Amino acid sequence: MNNKVRLKVKPAFVKKMKAGYPLVDAEAVINKQDVTSEGTLIELVDERGQFIAQGYYGEQNKGIGWVLSKNAHEGINKEFFKGKIKRALDERAAFFNDQDTTAFRVFNGEGDGIGGMTIDYFDGFYLINWYSEGIYRFKAAIIDSLMALMDVKGIYEKKRFAKKGAYMEDDDFVIGEHAPAPLIVKENGMNFAIYLNEGAMVGVFLDQRDVRKAIRENYADGKHVLNTFSYTGAFSIAAALGGAAKTTSVDLANRSRSKTAEHFMINGIDDGTQDIIVEDVFNYFKYAVRKQLTFDMVILDPPSFARSKKHTFSAGKDYPALLQEAIQITEKNGIIVASSNCSTFSMRKFKGFIEKAFKETGDTYNILREFGLPKDFKTNPEFKEGDYLKVVIIQKTT
Known part of the structure; x- marks a missing residue:
């Protein structure tokens, strides 16, 4: 090239x-x-x-x-990209054949052999994330390969290589049909509303699919659930469909209210029976302690870094303190779903955060289950940073 x-x-x-x-x-x-x-x-x-x-x-x-x-004689050309994408698609054949799941990752960067890009599938539409201008230079070869290999309704893209990692706002449509807004997709039978042309985040984080399934099938029944940093309420939907007595979703972003209400609606749940609160999570924890509110399940899935008017959160430094806040308002024998997508520390260190938090509060706990990335998020074993997701389901025993 x-x-x-x-x-x-x-x-x-x-x-x-x-x-x-x-x-x-x-x-x-x-x-x-x-x-x-x-x-x-x-x-x-x-x-x-x-x-x-x-x-x-x-x-x-x-x-x-x-x-x-690692082959000096291999050509880096259109056939190279087509071969990598074909192999990735073949490895996701089971996902394409699953009628209950129509949203998943079909190409996961360096895990599938091409670092700097990912491709997600949303019910016939494909979304390409470009993480550097360098890989974006190969756009034509990659899109041509995808079009040749699959029956594509349409392709969208997100360019994430602006200064300071900011999302480059523009029209994300590339080729084919325009997707409806919202595009309703399924995940293990649950419905999610996807907006492919509305900024960097489209409505659901696909890497948490296995965790949502576990919450719905194993942990939510009869529970009062607090979902913090709730974004569009995906964990709350899973909990409600799993029989939760009530869910409370808390996020600082104003859009979280309407997006979460929409997700309840398309799953046949009256959002008026649930609490959707636009508030700084750290303020909400203080409010809950003051009002003596407790929950049977608390879900903690903060961003790696977050800043509000009064608080700055960095997962590598502040997660134990955040977890202490959650422990205080979790009922005895209650469940805490502790999650982090921060790539700078391992699962071992994350468990150390959990141990430290419980030691500080004087409570005891059992680890019930652990999750990493789902199968469609293929990783390179030599690149530990790419295996970023850490989820631990904890039961507070005292």
Whole structure:
């Protein structure tokens, strides 16, 4: 697709890259100044000039590109992209054949061999997320490959490579039919309203599918449920459909009220029987303590970083304190669904956060179940950061 630039990798990074680490770290390359154009193909070599891998240049977080192949003779062209996408689609065959689930991930970046992009499926429509301008340069080859391989109703895209990681607002429609707004999709028989052309987030986080199913089938029946950082209320829908006595959804964003009400409506639930509260979660915890409110289940799924007028939250630093707040308003034998999508710490460290929080409150607990990413979110075992989701279902025993 274009001429390659040879980049030399520092000795300290060679072993890791040879083992299959796919991100080209900015600190790993000696002569990164030799490549300045996003989308340039790069050849990675050691200081003796021995081939390690080839990939593309594209700035994303701490990286300056992604490895695409460890074969020096493999062409990085349209056929390369088509082959990667076909393999990913074939591996999701069971999802395409499941009539109860019509929304899932069909290509998960480096896990499927092309870092910097993901593709999600929404009932015949496809949504491509581009995380660097570098991978966006291959847009035509990727979209042509997808169109050739699948019966595509329409394709949308999200460009997430603006300055400071901000979403680039524009028309997200690419080709084919325009999707209805909302597009109603199914997940294990539950209905969700998807808006493919309304900003960066479309209405539901697909990586929590297995957790929602577990809440509905195993933990919600008869419970009074508090869903914090509730976004569009997807966990609340799962709980209500699982027989929860009542759900309370709390999120700071004004849109959360109408979006959550819509989700209740399309699942045949009167939203007037549920509580939907627009409020800072940290303020709500204080309110609940003051009013002596308690819940049988508390769901904690905060963003990795959040800022409101009075509070700043960073998962790696503040999660134990957040969990302490939840423990205070959870009934004895109640359930806490503790979740984090922060990639900077492991499940082991996350369990350490849980232990620390319960130690501080003086309560005891049992871990009932753990979740990571679902099967459609394929990961690269050499790239731990890509296996980001950590969910622990906890029972407060005293």
